[in-house]
Structures are given as structure tokens and as C-alpha cells.
Amino acid sequence: MFTIRIMDSITESAAHPVDMSKYTCHKCGRGGIRLWREYMRFVVELRCYVCVQSKESAEKVARYLKGETDQIGWWIPAVPMDEKMDSYWGYTAAPRSGVDFWKRLPNDPY
Numbered sequence: 310m311f312t313i314r315i316m317d318s319i320t321e322s323a324a325h326p327v328d329m330s331k332y333t334c335h336k337c338g339r340g341g342i343r344l345w346r347e348y349m350r351f352v353v354e355l356r357c358y359v360c361v362q363s364k365e366s367a368e369k370v371a372r373y374l375k376g377e378t379d380q381i382g383w384w385i386p387a388v389p390m391d392e393k394m395d396s397y398w399g400y401t402a403a404p405r406s407g408v409d410f411w412k413r414l415p416n417d418p419y
């Protein structure tokens with residue numbers, strides 16, 4: 310698990326308070342890690358790396374792991390728009406602080 314110090318530095322890097330207890334994978338419930346959402350979907354379903362990579366091709370997963378993109382197939386980084394944690398920035402619209410917040414999160418808990 311994460312220490313308080315690391316969690317504080319993660320939430321401080323976002324422009325607004327982030328309720329990490331709500332930033333969890335909607336499939337497996339993992340939290341404290343990077344999450345993605347499906348591109349152009351009205352209803353936001355958050356997914357962790359473990360759950361996304363099982364649905365996408367090995368080629369697309371490899372591109373992400375090599376650092377060529379932060380997308381995995383149709384899944385884009387879920388950058389929370391406000392502290393209610395129910396809306397997320399568009400892929401190219403996310404502010405620097407939001408992108409930094411996402412990048413500082415670990416990829417998966419293992």
C-alpha cells in the first residue's frame with residue numbers, strides 16, 4: 310500500500326482536491342493507481358491497467374508499456390475534472406496539473 314506522504318504528494322499535484330477513495334477501478338475495485346476510461350463513452354467506466362490490458366491486443370498494450378502512448382487501445386487516461394470525481398477531462402483538454410496527477414500514479418499495484 311501507499312504511504313501517507315506519497316498520497317499527499319499525488320493529491321497536491323492536482324489543481325483541486327482529489328477523493329482517492331472514489332478513484333477506483335469499476336471492475337475489480339483496485340485504487341491508488343492509474344485509471345483509464347473508454348474514449349467517447351457518455352457513461353464513465355473506470356478501469357485499471359490489469360483490467361484494460363486483458364481486453365486489448367498485446368500490440369496495443371506493448372505500445373503503452375514502451376511509453377509511446379498513454380492510451381491503451383480505445384482506453385484513455387481518466388483525469389478527474391473536479392472533486393466530485395464523476396466527470397473527467399477530454400483526452401487533449403486535460404490541464405497540466407491533471408496530467409501530472411495521472412502520471413505520478415503507479416501503473417498497477419504489483
Ligand SMILES: [Zn+2]
Pocket residue numbers: 334335336337338339356357358359360361
Ligand atoms: Zn481493475
